[in-house]
Amino acid sequence: MSSNLKFSDRSSSLTSSSASRNYILRELLKDPGVAHDLLPELKPVHLTVNQVLYEQGDKIEYVYFPLDCVVSVLGIMEDGSTVETAMIGCEGLVGLTAILGSGSSRHSVWCSVDGTAVQLEARMLDKLFLKNESALKSLLDCYRSLITQVSQRCVCNTRHTILERLSCWLLMVHDRVGGHDRIGGQNLRLTQETIASRVGARRAGITVAAGLIQGIGAIEYRRGQLHIINRHALEEMVCECYAMMRTDSNGSEAAT
Secondary structure (H helix, E strand, O other): OOOOOEEOOOOOOOOHHHHOOOHHHHHHHOOHHHHHHHHHHOEEEEEOOOOEEEOOOOEOOEEEEEOOOEEEEEEEOOOOOEEEEEEEOOOOOEOHHHHOOOOEOOOEEEEEEOEEEEEEEHHHHHHHHHHOHHHHHHHHHHHHHHHHHHHHHHHHHHHOOHHHHHHHHHHHHHHHOOOOOOOOOEEEEOOHHHHHHHHOOOHHHHHHHHHHHHHOOOEEEEOOEEEEOOHHHHHOOOOHHHHHHHHOOHHHHHHO
16 A cells, blocks of 8 residues: 555544545445444545555555545556556545455556545444445445446447547546536646556557547647546547446436
């Protein structure tokens, strides 16, 4: 686990209102007993781009509930190339496998978009999982949504064009930083190299696809800053995989 996490100045006074920016936390904290037990244990932390939360094989000591950051689960090949197998933001939980029979991470987990997450000791969530039926249901719903995303992205990466996959990826990021109900307004610090490593495509292909998307006025991209300025235009270019994953995403459904 990364040893250089930056704790927020608000770490000693996290409220249920700020914690509820994450869908899973919001569902968990609806139970007064759960809120009583969890709130004192929750610590806001700031995650930076490419910060490593777990390497493959690391023991998962802490889980994370993203508030406005985006975390990527990465498959890393022997030659160093990567592909994102799952993306987690305000709709989900990072480190879920810690309470589902495995105390270690099966993949590398990095931050892709910086921002704030809420940290909790994995053992605390494990105890909650075992004794509270409503918490169990929320966490299993989160797991189902994650499995849907992983399986659908496998299909998407096999069958769809780089343009469609990039459009899908950008919309997924936009959802997870709270941009699902806006036409524009999100500045994302994303280099083409980072995007290519997440989408699983060559940088040259991402450059061409991003140029096409920029050409229709959906995004602006310059000097590592990507600005989504017309979400509706982006939705016109995306494949059907996005709708399928969004329908099964608790956070997206709750927000619409």
